[in-house]
Amino acid sequence: MSNASGVNPRTIAELVVQLGRIIHGSGYSGGLAPAQWSALRYLSRANRFSRTVSAFAEFHSTTRGTASQTVKGLVGLGYLSRNRSPRDGRSARLDVTDDARALLARDPSEDLVRAAGTLSATARNHLATGLERLLGYLAQRSGKRMFGVCTFCTHLEEERCQREEMTRFECTFFGELLEEAELEQICINFQPSEKSAMRRAYDRKSPS
Amino acid sequence: MSNASGVNPRTIAELVVQLGRIIHGSGYSGGLAPAQWSALRYLSRANRFSRTVSAFAEFHSTTRGTASQTVKGLVGLGYLSRNRSPRDGRSARLDVTDDARALLARDPSEDLVRAAGTLSATARNHLATGLERLLGYLAQRSGKRMFGVCTFCTHLEEERCQREEMTRFECTFFGELLEEAELEQICINFQPSEKSAMRRAYDRKSPS
């Protein structure tokens, strides 16, 4: 006999918080601290417009000052390289080095990826839907930005070439052409499109 | 056309991590730090056997040293009172004060509770199921203990009295009688029972 009123919302909150603590606690490994892992993860997934100190600060829900310190540490360790922008003299793009890519294989949060991998496809879909709603509610309420990939962004414009061989992709926000590989990278200027409702159906391909 | 392979496990992990960061970032409010909020939350929900520095340290995935510091700060602020155990001279029980109970109304993580409250009953059930599985996987893999309430614990023994008026509850682990109000408190020695599979159906009552 199932209870029609469902799980107590507080129970959900407790589970999320607990999960967050376990992740955080596992972040002290491989010689890095949790914030450093988070920076490497973010910068390895972000597109060229979003690999900045400010973007990471916003993604990581912290101040630019704190983010600056975290990045400084990683540059010193040789895991990030700073490339000043030719367009904007104030800005610098942060690129992860090959050493960092190798290190990311030992990212402690990979345990969580494995945990999610043990769930059934429908369980994963349900879980993702719920988490996205929570995230959306909190982001809206606190006026924070949400991050997402070009594929589900309103700023993406596809344009078939005359010879039907390939498609050109353009970001109407930054006004620049995009490589196909960039479509799955995280962007700070993400605006969810209609397609994003069908997000889970079109999610990055898994082994068939 | 829905993809049979479901959401990429990595997407789930990213959502959980992101949610955890937002919670953590919101924890610097009301004059307390995230760890202090976590301590107050835990100690206000834990039963008398579990309100110790060590239990909180384990719950919070940190060391006893760090937990000791966090608790010291809260005692100094008048939010916790230390009560040495008469049984075990090494141990002390931490009780939250009335000031702390009042403060908990402004717990920043209440936003997450509200967010969960906007979901439908079935969405909450799906979400809770998924989160519990993730937590279970990670706890088992890292040899960590899981926390839970007496109601779903194998150590709980119910015993109807002769005059069918009331029921006596006993914890077979600690060998002590339990008040009815204690059955919903968190315990460090939780061992999930058969009933816990039906957890969501029997979850703490919500307004009907």
Next chain:
DNA sequence: CCAAATAGTTTGGAATCGCTACTATATTAT
């Protein structure tokens, strides 16, 4: 050309963290 906004750094002080060493009490084995 000047005011305001933005990107990023620096500094200070506090909190948090893992770690190690330490005290004191309990438990267990001998």
Next chain:
DNA sequence: ATAATATAGTAGCGATTCCAAACTATTTGG
């Protein structure tokens, strides 16, 4: 009984992280 070991908790160290505020340098808007 006594010695060895385990447990509860604290203290100190050095590093990371954190916010807040002050600061430089560049860009943008009027």
